[in-house]
Amino acid sequence: MASHIVGYPRMGPKRELKFALESFWDGKSSAEDLEKVAADLRASIWKQMSVAGIKYIPSNTFSYYDQVLDTTAMLGAVPPRYNWTGGEIGFSTYFSMARGNASLPAMEMTKWFDTNYHFIVPELGPDVKFSYGSHKAVNEYKEAKALGVDTVPVLVGPVSYLLLSKPAKEVEKTFPLLSLLDKILPIYKEVIAELKAAGASWIQFDEPTLVKDLESHQLEAFTKAYAELESTLSGVNAIVETYFADVPAAAYKTLTSLSGVSGFGFDLVRGAQTLELIKGGFPAGKYLFAGVVDGRNIWANDLAASLAELGSLEGIVGKDKLVVSTSSSLLHTAVDLANETKLDQEIKSWLAFAAQKIVEVNALAKALSGEKDEAFFSANAAAHASRKSSPRVNNEAVQKAAAALRGSDHRRATNVSSRLDAQQKKLNLPILPTTTIGSFPQTVELRRVRREYKAKKISEEEYVKAIKEEISKVVKLQEELDIDVLVHGEPERNDMVEYFGEQLSGFAFTANGWVQSYGSRCVKPPIIYGDVSRPNPMTVFWSTAAQSMTKRPMKGMLTGPVTILNWSFVRNDQPRFETCYQIALAIKDEVEDLEKAGITVIQIDEAALREGLPLRKSEHAFYLDWAVHSFRITNVGVQDTTQIHTHMCYSNFNDIIHSIIDMDADVITIENSRSDEKLLSVFREGVKYGAGIGPGVYDIHSPRIPSTEEIADRINKMLAVLETNILWVNPDCGLKTRKYGEVKPALENMVEAAKLLRKNLASAK
Secondary structure: EEEEOOOOOOOOOOOHHHHHHHHHOOOOOOOOHHHHHHHHHHHHHHHHHHOOOOOOEEEEEOHHHHHHHHHHHOOOOOOHHHHHOOOOOOHHHHHHHHHHOOOOOOOEEEEEEOOOOOOEOOOEEEOOOOOOOOOOOHHHHHEEEEEEOOEEEEHHHHHHHOOOOOOOOOOOOOOOOOHHHHHHHHHHHHHHHHHHHHOOOOEEOHHHHHOOOOOOOHHHHHHHHHHHHHHHHHOOOEEOOOOOOOOOOHEEEHHHOOOOOEEEEEOOOOOOHHHHHHOOOOOOOEEEEEEOOOOOEEOOOOOHHHHHHHHHHHHHHHHHEEEEEEEEOHHHHHOHHHOOOOOOHHOOOOOOEEHHHHHHHHHHHHHHHHOOHHHHHHHHHHHHHHHHHHOOOOOOOHHHHHOOOOOOOOOOOOOOHHHHHHHHHOOOOOOOOEEOOOEEEOOOOHHHHHHHHOOOOOOHHHHHHHHHHHHHHHHHHHHHHHOOEOOOOOOOOOOOOOHHHEEEEEEEEOOOOOEEEEEEEEOOOEEEEEEEOOOOOOOHHHHHHOOOOOOOOOEEEEEEEEEEEHHOEEEEOHHHHHHHHHHHHHHHHHHHHHHHHHOOOEEOOOOOOOOOOOOHHHHHHHHHHHHHHHHHHHHHOOOOOOOEEEOOOOOOOOOHHHHHHHOOOOEEEEOOOOOOOOHHHHHHHHOOOOOEEEOOOOOOOOOOOOHHHHHHHHHHHHHHHHHHHHHOOOOOOOOOHHHHHHHHHHHHHHHHHHHHHHHHHHHHO
């Protein structure tokens, strides 16, 4: 029985690629240094899978930024502003597209389906001159082969690539992107031909858009594409891989009828209904890559249950055509549990990171072949029994409190217009008030202080003194810049979710459980293993300390329940909404304590609310109902004069704008500038928004510093569709990933633009 891995984490067990990328971007190391780190990581990954006995080992899943940008490079689809003149695309052009540069903005970045991973959105149109611009897929296959490892090169499929793209800025928004299929397929043919010539016997095409609600003409594009590729694929086996959800019945029929395709990969963890489609009929002679090991969570597989499921599939497709696989790329999990030497041993026994999932996949494949490792299966069964019966998982009081939430929709008693009037009387803010989203740059010195405190190398007194000094610097800078509503900069927090999880019951934390979010940005998701509650206040001390340093309003900064949920590894033994309600009650306690302490502006970030939206429209209403309800629970008890903010970023919000309104926040700050101000179109189309709103005026994920004129132009576009009295001026997102040399001039220009517009508005009266 064969085994297969869809994809693997890239950053390395100790984030080696992250540090190599940042060193290269800062000019401290060469391209050769970066390539050496990358090559060593790839070699290690291939060797690990080979030693573990995996038959179908992926290549070309490694990326310096993301796999969609790699495909843009492969197709030579570089927007003209980057002045690429042909030839192999190098780091300068590649990273300019991803991050921008001193003179050019980056391309749009958005979420990869319903994950916390991001990709750079291709900008396409009828005049794009596609050409073979990057030989990365072929080069990595050859690299692995030279090391003695025969791999399966992985390509983003041609149809999904186009469906994930957008019309370029100068192109009509109604431009049919699938009309470009005939232009990109010749390049795919070149890549396939080169891979065949290099000795590849299998090629994997990732077509994850097949799990979405597609129209008939979109499904027809898959049929057309693979029929066109069929002759080129002759002599090589092609896998079409899907993941993250069920494949709808119409898409399943299209997929399993594709020409020239030898096998099909399905997510059977999040796609339980797909299992029924397979049982209802699977094409004879084709391979089934059965994704039974979860690629998106860190819980140990229930090996006995998976083995039984695989046994039933074996009866349908045949022993020699069934391949045990992960449900998706392991990119979305942490790297190796072996690096967690301090994790509670009982909890550790319940987990499996990427390295352990490789072992699980192979153990299942061997068991199907009659080589079952009885000791391994017994230990797995014991771990599952331990988790089920552990008293640390269940808290009856928390469960009762969450159950009592049903029956109320938890809305504040007064409408938002009346609340904003009461808040303005108290806050006395100018029109177009300025603020930032929360975090300020995380300096090397600041990270050192947190690290030494955690390692008990400095006392609590020394730590508090250092953090207060940092807050004081951030407050003073904001006052000098004349920002209206301040933040304390979050110097005590390494990560917005990790910080809260560390102070909530029911959470566990890793030392090295890093997961890539985008580029070099890594996050360390907490593990929610049990019922959640808040034993003590979490932010009141720092917020009140910061407020005591200024007479201006100081925002209390919290992460909302839906974002904590979506940015954690969540327990899989109860519905997600139940866990979310528990977190909401914990955040509610914190909100009310902040208000009692005199904090009059409280931001409850829901950056990941849109991210968690199910991929199928039929499931949207249920998710949005409990997600929005969870947010309202957090602040239902505050006074009218307490201003509740929320923040969202890097997703397409237009399709959930009515749910955003239903959140009933007083002010929402929302990413806007990097996505070509797509958000504003919803207001042009007549949606009325009565609460305060701050569409971001500049992109913080790029080192580029926008001019005052550029920001003023953005604000004017907002004023064309939004009322002056509700508009706020702020960046797209938090500033922790930037340097002070970038932050200070950008914020200076932002404040100057707001003042310029205030002056213009006053003189126009």
